[in-house]
Amino acid sequence: MKKYKVGVIGATGMVGQRFVTLISEHPWFELKVVAASSRSAGKTYEEAVAGRWAMQKPIPECAKKLVMKCAETDIAEIAGEVDFVFSAVDMKKDEIKALEEAYAKAECPVVSNNSAHRWTPDVPMVVPEINPEHIEVIASQRARLGTKRGFIAVKSNCSLQSYVPALHPLKDEFGLNRALVCTYQAISGAGKTFETFPDIVDNVIPYIGGEEEKSEREPLKLWGKVENGEIVTAEKPSITAQCFRVACSDGHMAAVFASFDKKPTKEEIIDRWAKFSGVPQELGLPSAPKQFIHYFEEDNRPQTKLDRMIENGMAVSVGRLREDSQYDYKFVCLSHNTLRGAAGGAVLLAELLCAKGYMD
Numbered sequence: 001m002k003k004y005k006v007g008v009i010g011a012t013g014m015v016g017q018r019f020v021t022l023i024s025e026h027p028w029f030e031l032k033v034v035a036a037s038s039r040s041a042g043k044t045y046e047e048a049v050a051g052r053w054a055m056q057k058p059i060p061e062c063a064k065k066l067v068m069k070c071a072e073t074d075i076a077e078i079a080g081e082v083d084f085v086f087s088a089v090d091m092k093k094d095e096i097k098a099l100e101e102a103y104a105k106a107e108c109p110v111v112s113n114n115s116a117h118r119w120t121p122d123v124p125m126v127v128p129e130i131n132p133e134h135i136e137v138i139a140s141q142r143a144r145l146g147t148k149r150g151f152i153a154v155k156s157n158c159s160l161q162s163y164v165p166a167l168h169p170l171k172d173e174f175g176l177n178r179a180l181v182c183t184y185q186a187i188s189g190a191g192k193t194f195e196t197f198p199d200i201v202d203n204v205i206p207y208i209g210g211e212e213e214k215s216e217r218e219p220l221k222l223w224g225k226v227e228n229g230e231i232v233t234a235e236k237p238s239i240t241a242q243c244f245r246v247a248c249s250d251g252h253m254a255a256v257f258a259s260f261d262k263k264p265t266k267e268e269i270i271d272r273w274a275k276f277s278g279v280p281q282e283l284g285l286p287s288a289p290k291q292f293i294h295y296f297e298e299d300n301r302p303q304t305k306l307d308r309m310i311e312n313g314m315a316v317s318v319g320r321l322r323e324d325s326q327y328d329y330k331f332v333c334l335s336h337n338t339l340r341g342a343a344g345g346a347v348l349l350a351e352l353l354c355a356k357g358y359m360d
């Protein structure tokens with residue numbers, strides 16, 4: 001496999017730091033460019049993240065001395081130096097839309113962690129185990145943008161990366177018709193640590209702006225179909241969500257209730273979870289977990305602190321499956337929000353795009 005030259009825009013932030021860390025250890029990717037706001041431009045990466053490095057691993061050696069570029073003004077230069085960029089900038093939504101499109105139009109593909117383009121109909125929003133075929137719409141996106149190689153692909157919101165994988169292998173076979181989810185989301189999802197977010201200590205905050213809408217709507221795009229070069233969203237199942245911020249550093253948990261047209265047995269559900277494997281596993285993509293869903297029999301698992309790092313934070317853990325008095329079943333899901341839910345999920349998507357020839 002050839003090595004791809006990669007840039008990260010928004011490299012100094014919480015998700016950007018994850019990207020830099022993952023790329024530094026990646027067998028296919030080589031970190032060439034780090035960029036962020038004009039506040040960071042001109043500093044070395046080490047200087048730019050001084051006092052706010054939030055990863056457990058130290059700043060990678062390959063990144064330390066790279067001189068930061070300005071993500072907004074150095075687009076042509078960056079596009080000339082890399083095969084594609086990961087985007088993790090925190091700006092206004094319309095600014096992110098315009099910025100990512102400017103990279104695509106400069107013939108630099110963008111794999112984005114941001115929500116700005118998630119509802120652009122010809123931008124694929126992909127969880128590689130669930131809807132890898134949606135990358136087909138890139139051909140019509142390129143035609144719209146007038147590009148040969150440039151395009152934007154996005155990953156979905158971190159809140160749903162635990163329960164959508166658990167519902168997916170049951171959805172068609174048993175006719176999933178409705179689901180209720182309550183999420184318990186870590187503070188790194190807000191780009192925060194306990195030092196920068198003291199209000200969360202000993203606390204639960206029952207509101208995360210925009211999160212409930214994303215948790216309810218985005219699964220329907222993931223489960224949508226490609227028609228005439230666009231994604232047409234699914235109409236079912238109906239999902240209702242409440243999203244809470246809780247005092248955990250990393251790891252989003254979800255309490256899930258689900259009903260089906262044809263109620264499966266508990267054994268059938270556990271069997272479908274055990275067998276769930278997708279294109280990333282078939283292709284042996286470097287970041288793909290070997291076993292996507294890990295089911296726990298123990299009553300007190302999964303636990304955020306114990307289980308978020310299963311398979312390098314790329315697997316989903318599920319437990320407490322039991323029948324419910326109002327829905328057919330209830331269970332608990334967990335995924336690492338900045339790995340599977342953010343940078344790791346985007347790296348896996350980039351691997352899929354490389355394997356399918358979109359980055360050549």
Ligand SMILES: NC(=O)c1ccc[n+]([C@@H]2O[C@H](COP(=O)([O-])OP(=O)(O)OC[C@H]3O[C@@H](n4cnc5c(N)ncnc54)[C@H](OP(=O)(O)O)[C@@H]3O)[C@@H](O)[C@H]2O)c1
Nearest residue numbers: 010012013014015036037040071088089090188189191342
């Ligand atoms: N944290 C998560 O788990 C998570 C999950 C899913 C999605 N997201 C989304 O991912 C994005 C990044 O999140 P985060 O938590 O990493 O945020 P963050 O820690 O606040 O980092 C924001 C990054 O954006 C850069 N930036 C800000 N203004 C900019 C500008 N005008 N031009 C270029 N770069 C600019 C910052 O650069 P400077 O250092 O130079 O200011 C920094 O690198 C957000 O849109 C967030 O909603 C986060």
